[in-house]
Amino acid sequence: MLAAVLALVLLPAVTPAQEEPAGDKLDIASIDLESLLDLSIDSVSLREERASEASASVFVLSGEDLRRQGFRTLEEALRSVPGLFGYADGLYSMIGVRGMGILADFTTRLLILVDGHPLNNSLAIGESYLGHDLPIPLAAVRRLEVIKGPVGSLYGSTAYLGVVNLVTSGGPDRVEVSAHGDAAQHALRSGGATAVASGRSGDFAWSASAEGFGTRGLDQTFPELTRSERSVPAGGRIVGMDFASAAGGYGRLAWRGFTASAACGNFRRGLPSAPWSATVGDERNTLENRTCFAHLAFSHQISPVLALDARAAYDRSQYWDTLVYPDPPAGLGPFKDYGLDSWVSADAHGTWRPRPGTRLVAGTTVEAHDTIQHSHVPGSPSLLEDPVNGVGVGVISKSFRTSNSYLLAQQVVLPSLTLHGGLTFYAHQLFGSRFTPKLAAVWQPTADDTLKAIWSEGFRAPTASEAFFEDGSSYLANPSLRPETVRSLELAYERRLSSVASVAGSAFQNDYRDLIYFESVPAPGVSDPTGPADYRQISRNGGTLRLRGAEIATTLRWREILQAWGGFSMQVVDEPHRPNFPGWTASLALSTRAPWQPLTLSVNGSVCSARAKDPTVVGGDGSTSVPAALLLNAFAALDVPHATGLTLELGVQNLLDARALDPVPGDFAPITAMARPARTVRAGVRYRF
Numbered sequence: 176m177l178a179a180v181l182a183l184v185l186l187p188a189v190t191p192a193q194e195e196p197a198g199d200k201l202d203i204a205s206i207d208l209e210s211l212l213d214l215s216i217d218s219v220s221l222r223e224e225r226a227s228e229a230s231a232s233v234f235v236l237s238g239e240d241l242r243r244q245g246f247r248t249l250e251e252a253l254r255s256v257p258g259l260f261g262y263a264d265g266l267y268s269m270i271g272v273r274g275m276g277i278l279a280d281f282t283t284r285l286l287i288l289v290d291g292h293p294l295n296n297s298l299a300i301g302e303s304y305l306g307h308d309l310p311i312p313l314a315a316v317r318r319l320e321v322i323k324g325p326v327g328s329l330y331g332s333t334a335y336l337g338v339v340n341l342v343t344s345g346g347p348d349r350v351e352v353s354a355h356g357d358a359a360q361h362a363l364r365s366g367g368a369t370a371v372a373s374g375r376s377g378d379f380a381w382s383a384s385a386e387g388f389g390t391r392g393l394d395q396t397f398p399e400l401t402r403s404e405r406s407v408p409a410g411g412r413i414v415g416m417d418f419a420s421a422a423g424g425y426g427r428l429a430w431r432g433f434t435a436s437a438a439c440g441n442f443r444r445g446l447p448s449a450p451w452s453a454t455v456g457d458e459r460n461t462l463e464n465r466t467c468f469a470h471l472a473f474s475h476q477i478s479p480v481l482a483l484d485a486r487a488a489y490d491r492s493q494y495w496d497t498l499v500y501p502d503p504p505a506g507l508g509p510f511k512d513y514g515l516d517s518w519v520s521a522d523a524h525g526t527w528r529p530r531p532g533t534r535l536v537a538g539t540t541v542e543a544h545d546t547i548q549h550s551h552v553p554g555s556p557s558l559l560e561d562p563v564n565g566v567g568v569g570v571i572s573k574s575f576r577t578s579n580s581y582l583l584a585q586q587v588v589l590p591s592l593t594l595h596g597g598l599t600f601y602a603h604q605l606f607g608s609r610f611t612p613k614l615a616a617v618w619q620p621t622a623d624d625t626l627k628a629i630w631s632e633g634f635r636a637p638t639a640s641e642a643f644f645e646d647g648s649s650y651l652a653n654p655s656l657r658p659e660t661v662r663s664l665e666l667a668y669e670r671r672l673s674s675v676a677s678v679a680g681s682a683f684q685n686d687y688r689d690l691i692y693f694e695s696v697p698a699p700g701v702s703d704p705t706g707p708a709d710y711r712q713i714s715r716n717g718g719t720l721r722l723r724g725a726e727i728a729t730t731l732r733w734r735e736i737l738q739a740w741g742g743f744s745m746q747v748v749d750e751p752h753r754p755n756f757p758g759w760t761a762s763l764a765l766s767t768r769a770p771w772q773p774l775t776l777s778v779n780g781s782v783c784s785a786r787a788k789d790p791t792v793v794g795g796d797g798s799t800s801v802p803a804a805l806l807l808n809a810f811a812a813l814d815v816p817h818a819t820g821l822t823l824e825l826g827v828q829n830l831l832d833a834r835a836l837d838p839v840p841g842d843f844a845p846i847t848a849m850a851r852p853a854r855t856v857r858a859g860v861r862y863r864f
Contacts (some may be wrong), residue, residue: 184483185815186265212677212732216320218288218340220595221329221484225608227625229598230585230595230615231322232667232681234258234728236740238317243738243766245810245826246779249313250305253339254781256321256452257728257742258662261781262837263458265448265849266462267303272336273324273683273724274746276755277622278789278840279693283638284659285328285334290333290343290436291429292470295333296492297544299638300514307388307421308439310466311341312369312392314353315384315425318342324663324683325633328597328613330488331540331579333568335635335661343382343427346403348374351653352649355859359852365390385424392417393852394449399796399845407455416447416458432474432671436816439467446498448849450707450842451649452576453498459509464498465828484538485523506568507552512646518544518638524581532587540579546639547572550646557645568645573639575604592782595616595633604659606636623671635659641691641714651696651713651840659716675733687720693776693792695841707793707844734769752787752799755838759784771815780807788838794845804835810857 205562214235217223228234234256246252247259250268254261260271277284282303287294295303300306314602326334351372356366365482366389374380375641382629397411401820423440446453446460453460472486494514500506526537549565551557553609555859558575581599588594597613620626645652667681693712697704704710731739741763749754766777782805788798832854839849 182484193335207575211475211756212671212730214318216339216340217342218291218320219326220535220585221331222526224318224758226668227619228593228617229325230593230627231629231631232324232615232627232665232683233256233322234323236319236321238319238739240740240764241313241316241319243775243810243812244764244779245808245812246307246313247857249309249319249341249733250303251808252313253305253321255740255762255764255779257740257762258726258744258760259321259324259762259843260757260783261305262755262783263849263851264837264839265446265843266301266444267308268306268448269303269667269769270305271755272758273685273726273849274722274745274748274760275685275687276757276786277690278755278838279842283333285584286330286334286338286549290339290470291470291487292436292488292567294331294332294466295465295469295522295577296490296491296516297517297518297636297639298494298514298546298548300494300512300548300644301462301496301642302466302492302494303531304466305408306442307419308464308466310423310438310468311343311425312371312384312386312423314351314369314371314386315382316341317346324685325631325661327611327633328599329581329583331581331599331601331611332603332634332636332658335572335633336821343384343425344380350612350629350864351861353861354567355857357855357857359393359855364393364855367374368393368707372786380426380429383424383426388419388421390417391415392419392420392445392447395850396634397448397846398553399847400449403845404454404708405449405452413447413449413456416445416456416460419444420532425609436471436472437467437469438766439465439755441465446496446593448843451498453510454846457499459497459499462494464492464494466664467491480528482526483523484526485521487519487521489519493545496831507555507648510550510552510566510648513547513549514640515545515547516832518542525591534583536581536583538581540581542577543574544577545572545574548644550648563637565647566643569693571643571645573605573643577604578602578635591619591844595842597649601634603636603658603770604641606656609634609658625669626735627665627667627669627680629665629667630845631663631664631665631749633661633663637691637714639803651699651711653714656688656691658717659690660688673839676729676731678727678729680728682725685722687722688718690720691715692717693840695793704793710793710841711843712765712841718754719748721746735772737765737769738816739763739765752790754789757784757786767812774817775810775812777810777812778808779810780805782806786838788847792839792841792844792847795847798847801836801838804833806833806835806851807831813863819838820863822861822863824857824861826857828855828857830854 219229350689354368369386371384400407401413421442425438427436449455470488509669520542522540548571552566557569586594595615602608615629644774665683669679728742728745745759762781764779807830815821835851836848
């Protein structure tokens, strides 16, 4: 395979010169109608290019798409992308890609970027960046880029199922403020406010955004809790425990080739499901996480054929939770977890265009991580200090370094045919090293037709929590875990039907090895477990898993008459009863201003087939799967006549009030599935200066 990639690099010596597609920045707000079917993307090959030219299966939404649908979280937006589906466990929202939705994933297999800066940490105790724990307001996003499939040949670990890039730069200047409130179950439940501003003066450009959110949540019912040994309210109905709050902000400055950006967000919520066998209904059961980063970047065109890009960043991700148990001697009392991953990173890469039609990129990314995990009861010794009466195993500290060296090659061999190659060498101080290659061909026989053949690989190193976390009450460590790997083959065809419509189809096969999953096992020394408290969660590597599937997607951009996108994905897997694996998913988003220009009417929906529950979870209601469910949402926005800049918004989430269930892991035993929020009415006001 190394020979194949090197052969692609050497192609310039044996192929005629061809012009490379332009890589200049595109102003999405001013492009022609036909180009709206083929938005730009820069996360595939580190340059801005049309989605049809990218050597990957991609989907792009504009910031206007997000606003017309009334999306408030990244998870809501991603659920509308063909091939993706959402699920939640009562702690965080998560996203599955083409059938792969691993329980308790916490977005450790989907790389989230903000203007190219990776958010994901190596701890993975608790975060998703898909809900209100995203440190930047969704209103600040001007373009949402999605890559479906592994991208290990560029980004290394974490880009295992795909990549999501939130682009905030570009577009016209603006100053906008908004406020909103939600009502459900006959009461006002939540509210929030957002402010976004951007501008430029000569070579200087800036943007800033901030958001705050608070909710008292919904009253929830967990019938399975009534069959446990814990004290539970009648019928398993939990009131007043679904509260949450969040605040975050993001700023970005750019001057010539220099860019500085920083973000920080904090998220806190109650735990109505009382996971890990905690006391039900105690408002001290909470979790909190904080994500902050600072990023400096420099880009310089050294010569007409050579460019240099460099960046340095500092990230800090923290997690806290409190789980309340009966006071001693009956229980542990308040039990606390803390996790920290702080790391510095640096990246430098050069882009060389030795001749028209040839592009080579070589670079290296290095990271230095310091992690801490600590589970304890305040005032009590650890098991290391007191093997008889201690709690927890003390502070678990792990420091490690990673490096990711990558090479990208692009060669135009014919005016209609471009070949792509990629290769990374990733080294992890604790979990070894590996090469990860990619080969792709993009053929555009006509201006309306594109055929892509993609062979790519990916991998994911175990997270610190999977390998090393042990708390003496719920989890066991497994430092012998191996990295996960995936090999993907895909053939995709895209057809522009007219100046306003396009359709795309693909067939894919993914071979996964050593997938890490959590399994419920009897606690050490417990020979005859009788309930969830007698079990522990431990991470293990699975065997091989082959997934085959097909996907079809369509996009319609008919001026203000109709804006639409949607698709259908079907997949099969060779593992019977794979937990949380849907045989098919579908999504659709529509919006129009046809009835009256100031009024935008929108509807979006997603449906997911039946999915198996985790068979290792102790307890439950006896069912082995959750049924198929449709989530339908409606939204309207009125630009108030004679009040320039003022917009009134009204929407309904879960319009049909469907009881949509998602499987959950053993952390929530005896609960085996969680329901999505009931019908919720949303109202808001937005003002643009």
